[in-house]
Amino acid sequence: MSLAIPNIDPAALARFYTAQRxxxxxxxDSKGLVALAKALASVTPSALNHGxxxxxTQALDAxxxxxxxxxxxxxxxxxxxxxxxxxxxxxxxxxRAHLEAFIPWRKGPFELFGVGIDTEWRCDLKWARLESAISxxxxxxxxxxxxxxxxxxxxxxxxxxxxxxxxxxHVPYVAQFLLLQQYLAEVAVDILPITLxxxxxxxxxxxxxxxxxxxYHRRSPIDHLLQLRDCLRVGGELVLETLYVEGDEGYSLIPxxxxxxxxxxxxxxxxxxxxxxxxxxxxxNVRVVDESVTTPDEQRATSWMPYESLSDSLDPNDSSLxxxxxxAPRRVVIVATxxxxxxxxxxxxxxxxxxxxxxxxxxxxxxTSMRSGMPFLIHCQALSPPRMSRLSTVxxxxxxxNRWAESSFWSDWQ
Numbered sequence: 001m002s003l004a005i006p007n008i009d010p011a012a013l014a015r016f017y018t019a020q021r022x023x024x025x026x027x028x029d030s031k032g033l034v035a036l037a038k039a040l041a042s043v044t045p046s047a048l049n050h051g052x053x054x055x056x057t058q059a060l061d062a063x064x065x066x067x068x069x070x071x072x073x074x075x076x077x078x079x080x081x082x083x084x085x086x087x088x089x090x091x092x093x094x095x096r097a098h099l100e101a102f103i104p105w106r107k108g109p110f111e112l113f114g115v116g117i118d119t120e121w122r123c124d125l126k127w128a129r130l131e132s133a134i135s136x137x138x139x140x141x142x143x144x145x146x147x148x149x150x151x152x153x154x155x156x157x158x159x160x161x162x163x164x165x166x167x168x169x170h171v172p173y174v175a176q177f178l179l180l181q182q183y184l185a186e187v188a189v190d191i192l193p194i195t196l197x198x199x200x201x202x203x204x205x206x207x208x209x210x211x212x213x214x215x216y217h218r219r220s221p222i223d224h225l226l227q228l229r230d231c232l233r234v235g236g237e238l239v240l241e242t243l244y245v246e247g248d249e250g251y252s253l254i255p256x257x258x259x260x261x262x263x264x265x266x267x268x269x270x271x272x273x274x275x276x277x278x279x280x281x282x283x284x285n286v287r288v289v290d291e292s293v294t295t296p297d298e299q300r301a302t303s304w305m306p307y308e309s310l311s312d313s314l315d316p317n318d319s320s321l322x323x324x325x326x327x328a329p330r331r332v333v334i335v336a337t338x339x340x341x342x343x344x345x346x347x348x349x350x351x352x353x354x355x356x357x358x359x360x361x362x363x364x365x366x367x368t369s370m371r372s373g374m375p376f377l378i379h380c381q382a383l384s385p386p387r388m389s390r391l392s393t394v395x396x397x398x399x400x401x402n403r404w405a406e407s408s409f410w411s412d413w414q
Contacts, residue, residue, distance in 0.1 A: 008048045024190040032205030039200040047169040047193040056175035059101040073158025076124035083114025104305040107151040120305035122298045133289035137161040140207035146214040149176035153189045166191035196227040212241035225281035232338040243268045244332045260313035260322040283336035290333040
């Protein structure tokens, strides 16, 4: 949980966090999301103790108040408005100057009121590779971890997601989102400057959780996967995109210093190691849906991100290596299903069997109307009458599980 930071500007806190959290809470339409919004009310994001937050606030205040005549969330370049919408209040060149105040633009591309933003990443290429491989997002509640300025979150909304919550502790990217949101206020997307560490345990509020470009920045990748699992309902889907290296299960590159000029890279595992981690964290149906070598066609410096990019991170004499001598960046997309409740039930079943000295302890699917494929009913057959006191305790526990399984609570929570 983030600690209160005394010198955070109250106006910045209200604009970058409180107002966004309240918008998210007002849109929440499930018990899980309502509970999450309430829990986040006690969080004061330490990210807002950013030295440039005044500059971002001024840049946001300077944006013109115009209404877009069209919005395209399903095109490769996310389109907001047309140059004619500026209606003579300012020229496209003047509007471009407003947008340039938010450089660097890393995720995109965008077109705002006739001004094209050629971002460092062609995120549309990654989206095209994964969109058909994941469960349809229509009517799903989606979490986007490491959301940046919201390009992917808006693509998720364009794909029919009921509500999208993005989280990213990098204030400059949240400022870019607030710029976009000014012209997309009716779209059910919110981004908060927090991390998963600020979430309550086992919130279970989301149908789909995306974590793209985050895992390798985590000191404990397993803990990150467990946090993602806890955010998902049973049967919910994880979409994980991260760096990988070629090799066998059990191997992970642990860069000393930087990796491809990126700091804070802790682990770059093989695909086999990564899928083993995901399974160990309580997911099943783990499947690799894309593997790709990152190329300058997808990541490069532009006038909207005029700093070092991929080409600067590769060995000038051998593009298969980074400048540090590591394998050049490769990225994998893995999709998996949250089976944590099943794991909990199996664990309970095992404990029950030991407690009652049973010969059999089995599980069968509960009502077929349950959306998630859970819950399961647990059946134990006691063989040892002297253990009746333990049997009574365990039977009460099992009845509680069965009542939970047959109640409407689970579907309401989702």
